[in-house]
Amino acid sequence: MNIFLDNVNIMSTSGPNHFGNKLKRYLELLDHTFRFDKAFDLQLSFIQRNNKIENIPLVQRLDGIYFNNKFDYNMQNSLIKRTYDEAAGVIFQTQFNKDLIFNYFGHHHNYKIIRNGADFEYIKNIRPLNNSFTRTYDKIWCCASSWRPHKRLSENIRYFLEHSAERDGLIIAGDVDKSQILKHKRIFYIGNLNINDLISVYKASDYFIHLAWLDHCPNVVVDARASGCKIICSSSGGTKEIAGLDAQIIEEEDWDFKPLDLYNPPALNFQNKRENLHSSNIDMTFVAKQYSDFLGRLHENN
16 A cells, blocks of 8 residues: 555654654555655544545544643644544554543544554664663663653652662653752753663663553553563553553552543552553554554455
8 A cells, every 4th residue: 555644754753753653664564655656545644634635545543632621622632533533444552542532532433452562673773871870770760751740750750769779770861840850869860862862771771660640652661661671650541551561550540531630640659559461562563564454454445
């Protein structure tokens, strides 16, 4: 198939765009193309349709919707909902995403849950970070995000300080507001990193903490797990679905899908721990094959 990849910036390293770049490469390995010099067979739009190609099936890939009651979430969702209603097929990142979006947008007649994947071949060729900080400590913990309030950086730090040994260090990647910085000799704020450097941090680390509230299918968790980290995450949202069977899960209350103040997350009770019950294949070879099969069936039935 010749696929029109819509609303993806291949040059960007943000979550959806980073995944879009991986997906494009792996679908090309399955003999699909993304050429503008020939007719397109199918349109794959990330989140919402920005461009319209007539007379071909539209597939929407959804990584979540808006539900923060401090904003006009219906307006924020309007273009996403329009794309959802017009799509011949929808790809959800997690079971959590599917349940959330069915609750807000209604049932879709044709969908598939395909979780995000990691490029193991790419990761294999990156060396672990080796600097004075990683050489100082016996075990390295890390976390990485765009640090908005619901990502719960302070809870990540608190978990590390309460559960780590004196010979453990924590690397925090991503821009951190000065008000969120807790100065500590065992915590290193490394700032924003490109994908290659992020992977090098993951490969130097034993643990990856992601205690975000109601996150969907974070690529940082997929890549950290593929790099050999044990994941520590919240039970809320879809993160647990891609964290691996050896992940440590911090239980919190189930969400009824009603709009809420997302940027005012509750504190966690770290005593409420359990092992993960979810298993998932995060290899991009497997993920791309699932995309290829779903898109292929839509193309054949068009």
